[in-house]
Amino acid sequence: MNKAFLKSFHVLRDVYVNKAFSAIALNKQLCNCKNQDKALVTKIVYGVLDNDLRLEYIISRYVRKMPKGDVLLYLKIGVYCLSDLSMPVYAVVNDVAELSKLSADRRTVGFVNATLKTVSEHIKQFDDYPEDSVERLSVLYSYPMWALRKLIKDYGFPIAEQIVSHPSDTRTTARFTFTATAEQIAERYQAEAEPTVFDDAFYVKGSLPAASDCTVQSLSSMAIARICARLAPTDGAFLDCCAAPGGKSVYVRQLRPDLSVTSCDVHPHRAELISSYARRMQVTLDVQCRDMTVFYPPWEGKFDVVLCDVPCSGFGVLDSRPDVKLFRENKDISDLMKTQYAILDNCSRYVGKGGALVYSTCTVFDNENGQNIRKFLKEHTDFEYGRTQLPEIPAADGQGFYQFLPYRDGMQGFFVAVLRRIK
Numbered sequence: 001m002n003k004a005f006l007k008s009f010h011v012l013r014d015v016y017v018n019k020a021f022s023a024i025a026l027n028k029q030l031c032n033c034k035n036q037d038k039a040l041v042t043k044i045v046y047g048v049l050d051n052d053l054r055l056e057y058i059i060s061r062y063v064r065k066m067p068k069g070d071v072l073l074y075l076k077i078g079v080y081c082l083s084d085l086s087m088p089v090y091a092v093v094n095d096v097a098e099l100s101k102l103s104a105d106r107r108t109v110g111f112v113n114a115t116l117k118t119v120s121e122h123i124k125q126f127d128d129y130p131e132d133s134v135e136r137l138s139v140l141y142s143y144p145m146w147a148l149r150k151l152i153k154d155y156g157f158p159i160a161e162q163i164v165s166h167p168s169d170t171r172t173t174a175r176f177t178f179t180a181t182a183e184q185i186a187e188r189y190q191a192e193a194e195p196t197v198f199d200d201a202f203y204v205k206g207s208l209p210a211a212s213d214c215t216v217q218s219l220s221s222m223a224i225a226r227i228c229a230r231l232a233p234t235d236g237a238f239l240d241c242c243a244a245p246g247g248k249s250v251y252v253r254q255l256r257p258d259l260s261v262t263s264c265d266v267h268p269h270r271a272e273l274i275s276s277y278a279r280r281m282q283v284t285l286d287v288q289c290r291d292m293t294v295f296y297p298p299w300e301g302k303f304d305v306v307l308c309d310v311p312c313s314g315f316g317v318l319d320s321r322p323d324v325k326l327f328r329e330n331k332d333i334s335d336l337m338k339t340q341y342a343i344l345d346n347c348s349r350y351v352g353k354g355g356a357l358v359y360s361t362c363t364v365f366d367n368e369n370g371q372n373i374r375k376f377l378k379e380h381t382d383f384e385y386g387r388t389q390l391p392e393i394p395a396a397d398g399q400g401f402y403q404f405l406p407y408r409d410g411m412q413g414f415f416v417a418v419l420r421r422i423k
């Protein structure tokens with residue numbers, strides 16, 4: 001049996017059935033996987049998840065009755081390999097049919113084999129997508145209709161189309177605590193390295209050790225940490241309200257060792273993630289397990305910079321979390337907005353006069369971003385827009401708020417707003 005297909009199937013099953021996080025499910029399977037299979041398994045897993053709606057749509061054109069469960073999954077793997085990867089047709093059809101022998105029902109093998117053979121004859125010219133322009137976009141780019149409608153409302157059709165059609169950027173970014181060029185990084189880690197907008201960060205291909213002087217971190221996460229680090233006065237106090245697993249807290253502390261950094265999360269196991277990451281990176285943080293929607297009087301007005309990197313729908317980071325498109329629902333957004341606002345509202349009380357409140361998300365919907373900020377400023381006349389300092393990204397530099405869009409900014413779709421306490 002084709003080992004890469006088998007591993008891909010196990011990961012995808014874990015995601016579809018158990019709603020496992022794709023990255024975690026994938027890492028479990030890649031542990032004892034041959035190097036040559038790793039890249040293919042990763043490609044298939046992310047490819048199938050990212051193209052879920054389109055694959056289902058194509059399959060629906062070639063079957064009388066839509067299959068379910070494992071049978072549908074065998075077909076999704078097969079159709080993805082036939083349509084998006086340059087693999088020999090006979091190998092895909094045979095190997096996926098072989099994979100489907102896992103199924104207890106013997107008829108499955110024949111069904112999978114026959115369906116994939118038919119699909120393989122038409123797939124390269126397939127253009128039988130819905131005629132309605134919104135439905136077509138939704139299917140072509142596997143973007144749920146409810147989410148696409150939101151984008152169209154927020155940005156208009158042409159920009160929504162650019163957002164959803166922008167190809168995934170699967171490059172890994174890592175930052176280093178020592179000064180080096182891309183060539184030096186490549187030589188030291190036997191990995192390919194390319195510069196990014198930040199001088200301490202590189203796109204890397206290859207594996208990095210879990211050391212204290214290098215860490216994988218997205219450019220968007222680094223950008224937020226840099227904004228916070230620049231807002232704080234000398235020897236100031238920084239509060240990271242939703243800090244786990246600790247990416248921004250640790251970076252702020254490394255950029256500004258003079259600051260005291262308090263890092264909170266509501267879940268004990270996630271607060272522990274912050275502590276262990278801080279230990280690995282050899283920085284000191286004051287980690288606290290705390291519900292940041294609940295007022296804690298000793299902290300009133302005590303911090304110079306307060307970051308609310310709130311839980312969000314994740315529609316700005318689909319490159320690394322394509323499963324978001326599968327499991328998020330429209331009704332989640334209003335619940336998230338309530339939590340986001342409650343955290344922002346409560347934590348604003350911890351900002352001292354003249355201090356800064358930074359609000360960030362990794363999503364592109366106005367509901368969770370601008371709408372929360374506009375409401376906050378209406379209800380809190382003691383705050384006004386401040387300014388980001390992000391000279392490495394001129395479009396976002398000096399703004400009160402900025403919505404990053406992958407197609408425009410070459411970075412994940414995150415949002416940041418800087419609010420200044422004036423009284």
Ligand SMILES: C[S@@+](CC[C@H](N)C(=O)[O-])C[C@H]1O[C@@H](n2cnc3c(N)ncnc32)[C@H](O)[C@@H]1O
Pocket residue numbers: 221241242243244245246247248249264265266267270290291292293309310311312339343
């Ligand atoms: C977007 S993540 C934070 C990522 C983090 N800032 C980093 O850069 O590594 C949001 C975090 O908010 C936490 N959270 C959710 N509700 C919370 C609450 N009421 N109080 C504090 N933390 C909360 C979640 O457990 C999650 O770890």
